[in-house]
Amino acid sequence: MPYPLTLDQFSTMLDTLYQGPLENIPWTSFLDKLKNALASKYATFILRTPSQQVDGLSISTSGSSEAVTAAYNQHFYALDPFVGLPERQVVSLIEFVSVPDWLNSEFYKNFMEPTDVFHVLGADISTPEGAKCRIRISRGRSDPPFDQNDKDLLTLFLPHLERAVVLHSHLNRMESERNLYAGAVDQLAVGTIILDQDGKVLQKNRVAERLLETKDGIKLVNDGLQVGTSRDSQQFRQMVKQALLSQKSSNPSVVEAMRVQRTSGLADLGIVVRSIPPSEWSEGKYCPAVAIFISDPEQESSAPQEIVRALFDLTPAETQMTLLLANGLTLDEASEELGISRNTARAHLRSTFSKTGVTRQTMLVRLILRSVATLG
Template identity: 70%
Template sequence: MAHSLTLEQFSGMLGNLYQGPLEPTPWQSFLSQLNQFLDSKYVTFILRPPSDDSDGLMVNTNGSSAEVVASYNRYYFNLDPFVGLPNGKVVTLEEFVSQQDWLNSEFYKNFMEPTGVFHILGADITTHDGAQCRIRVSRGLEAPAFTDDDKALLAHFVPHLERSVALHTQINRIETERNLYAGAVDQFAVGTIILDENGKILQTNQVADRLIKEKDGLKLSGDNLQVGTPRDCQEFRRLVKQALQSQRGEQPSVVEAMRVQRPSGRADLGIIVRSVPLSEWNEGKHCPSVVIFVSDPEQESSAPQEIVKALFDLTPAEAQLAMLLANGLTLDEASEALGISRNTARAHLRSTFSKTGVTRQTMLVRLILRSVATLG
């Protein structure tokens, strides 16, 4: 028999339900509480039901092994009779499948009975954007069947679970897009450093991490970024302060640029400092406030030769030569690196000009560096 929930208990469970999308294992806290209040053996939440094309995503309060999850995904989901429930409605197994059919089913005999499951309470949910999920609450054969009170308790949370799943889906979509754009910036070999409202570092990308690790023009002092010479550092702090003031005053985004000397004598780093526009409802601390873009003139293009070859219909030799030229080598240096004669290199270059429609080496380099090849 389920325990009656006090307002405080209900509020706590509801809070964990909406916190669920941010947990390392989504909804683990809420499912564990539900498991306790319904006196069940375990609670299973399937965020994406398995299909013939893909595995499902399953969270289980008893920590089912990967083997059990894989077994269900690959075979038993096709045999599960307790699926296709009325959307958003809580039902018991007894209401959906006769006891005789349940006991005689291969799914029960080979999958449920070995895990000690007999009674099941559940609901299927399809969100407005098409996400499908299932929640299943299980008890053993020796336990009492689920009651109307148990159904009512779970039903209180179903609408909230639907909203929480919608939030989870949106967060995942935003995170996927963020990772995609961040990866594109990495491929362009541009360092990105995001500062908060106090000028402290919030986040860096791989290119920025490499430059900071080298300590050649960029370095960390605590959570603060230091650049170049003392004079460079003073100018950099001024630009960051100006960008922060612009953001706090809700003024148009400020964009400033500077060059930073490197102790090694290598080519100066190029730095862009700009304020990050706040959304209308943005509040709180540790918000992205300033973004720093860093370019390293000595960073070679990382465009894959196979992609350059496919984009411009080049031969492997022509693509190799084009990439060396794009990375700053002269024709003589490129021919030496490839172990070919200068005449052969010139022949490859003429053929490349013909295929790409350019007439000068500088135009070829610009064409490659501005193409989508660098995103490969």
């Protein structure tokens, strides 16, 4: 069956293919177009093949059953005879498995036949990063088998699909790293806000969102930031302006700081403004240009007790008292909070000093707040 694609049709399909990594469910638009172009029932892209060690990850066209996909990933993948295809080569099922063997296989009888899938066209691709992917196109038993024109059409897109998978892997790795670092900054109770080249807010972490919601010392106005008094705002705007000028001229990173009083009477916010050096090939107005870091002295340390105990070999009682001291309480306030005598609290403190190798309460607090416990 011939499938003459016009240049516009081919370009449209390529557009959806390379747009695939940015979709909420990758490549769904491309798979739908490919399914229609090949007059098939389903098009499925297996991004991660299932095994006993890991769950499979597959994307199917609209109309596919999630239950069927789950059944394949949990059980039927081990029975699938249409695997291990020649690398980057489009193959039809009847070239790989004889029709009698296919009809008599448990995989066909229990998995494919109930969904009226008989003809299958497929290809396997691997990327330099180690991804092993499969694309499968299927038709019902009453449909015509796949022919050479079908194979040629799918072959056209294979190298582009491989490149798109590589892009997806890079984007996914960058997103994972970004989420890891963002989570670490959240644990440190530091608010971070990223501004673009116009000084507008691009993104913010959860700590910054909570601070902005209170509108106490800093707030969001027309996608920009307003801090403290009018004098504070003037100083802040000047700091951001300097950071933007430094960023645009590719000068060494500018770092400036200020304190902002809060109308509530809570402790002043500490704000650091830092320019973000542009990457060599960055372009467009929505690139990160300035980073704003905000410290809130009222924010308590969130170091988990179990991690502090494991790091410093403390008892539960010593750990509780140490965290109270790290959050700014005096020894008397900590003993009252824990319902113990001052002598008991002092005994806990001496034991903690011995285990951590410090000799003063201020050193202990510094040790806890600068340890990896706050990242737990």
